[in-house]
Amino acid sequence: MPSRQAPTKPGRVVEPPPRPDKKPFDIDEVLGRIREAVRHFADAAMFALAARGHDTLFEQLVACILSIRTRDEVSLPVSLALLQRASTPEALARMSPEDIDALIQPVTFHEAKAWQLHAIATRTRDEFGGALPCDAQVLQSFKGVGPKCAHLALGIACGHEAISVDIHVHRVTNRWGYVQARTPEATMEALEAVLPRAWWVELNRLLVPFGKHVCTGTRPKCSTCPVLSFCRQVGVRDAR
Ligand code: SF4
Numbered sequence: 689m690p691s692r693q694a695p696t697k698p699g700r701v702v703e704p705p706p707r708p709d710k711k712p713f714d715i716d717e718v719l720g721r722i723r724e725a726v727r728h729f730a731d732a733a734m735f736a737l738a739a740r741g742h743d744t745l746f747e748q749l750v751a752c753i754l755s756i757r758t759r760d761e762v763s764l765p766v767s768l769a770l771l772q773r774a775s776t777p778e779a780l781a782r783m784s785p786e787d788i789d790a791l792i793q794p795v796t797f798h799e800a801k802a803w804q805l806h807a808i809a810t811r812t813r814d815e816f817g818g819a820l821p822c823d824a825q826v827l828q829s830f831k832g833v834g835p836k837c838a839h840l841a842l843g844i845a846c847g848h849e850a851i852s853v854d855i856h857v858h859r860v861t862n863r864w865g866y867v868q869a870r871t872p873e874a875t876m877e878a879l880e881a882v883l884p885r886a887w888w889v890e891l892n893r894l895l896v897p898f899g900k901h902v903c904t905g906t907r908p909k910c911s912t913c914p915v916l917s918f919c920r921q922v923g924v925r926d927a928r
Pocket of ligand 1 (some may be wrong): 714732813864902903904910913914919922924927
C-alpha cells in the first residue's frame with residue numbers, strides 16, 4: 689500500500705498520489721456509491737433524532753454535545769431521554785445541572801456536559817429570547833461547542849451549507865487522497881476548498897456510517913469497498 693507524505697501545512701488540497709491501477713477520483717461517483725452502500729445502516733445520531741422530530745437548532749446542539757467522545761448507540765437513547773424531558777431552552781434551564789447529569793450518566797464526560805448544557809439553555813433563554821440564532825459564531829461561543837457540532841447542527845436544523853468533520857470524515861477523506869490534513873479542523877478547511885457545496889451537509893451523514901462499518905479505523909474492508917477503484921488508500925497498510 690502507498691505511504692502518505694507528511695503534509696507541509698496543517699491541511700490542504702492535493703492531487704491524489706498517482707496510482708495507475710486507480711480511476712481518476714470522481715467525488716460525485718464516489719459519494720453516490722457510498723450513499724447506496726450505507727442505505728441499510730442506521731443514520732448517525734443527529735440525523736436519526738431529526739427524523740424523529742427533534743430537529744430544532746437547540747435540540748441538535750444538545751444532541752451533538754452528548755455525542756462527543758460517545759458512541760451513537762449510547763448517545764442516541766440518552767439524547768432521546770433528555771429531550772423527552774426537556775426539549776426547549778426554558779425547560780432545560782429549569783432543571784438543575786445535577787438533574788441533567790443524572791439523566792445523561794451513560795455518556796462520556798457527563799458531569800461537565802450537564803453543566804455546559806445547563807449554561808447553554810440558560811443563556812439561550814436569557815440572551816436570545818429562547819431561540820438560538822442560526823449563527824456559527826454564536827454557537828461556538830458556548831463552552832464545549834466546536835466547529836464540528838456547530839456546523840452539523842446548523843446544517844440539519846437551519847439548512848446551512850456547512851461541512852462537519854468528525855473522526856470518520858477526517859479518516860476517510862484523507863485515505864481517499866482527496867485531502868491531506870493532520871486534524872479534523874484542517875480537513876474541514878481543505879474540504880471547503882474542494883468539495884462541491886451540494887455535498888457539504890450530506891458528507892457527514894454518509895461517511896459516519898461508512899467509517900463505522902466499511903472504512904474502519906483499523907483494517908478497513910477494502911476488498912469489498914464500493915469505491916476501491918477510486919481510493920488511493922493513503923496510509924492503509926493492513927486491510928481486509
Ligand atoms: S475501505 Fe479501503 S478502499 Fe474503501 S475508502 Fe476505505 S481505504 Fe479506501
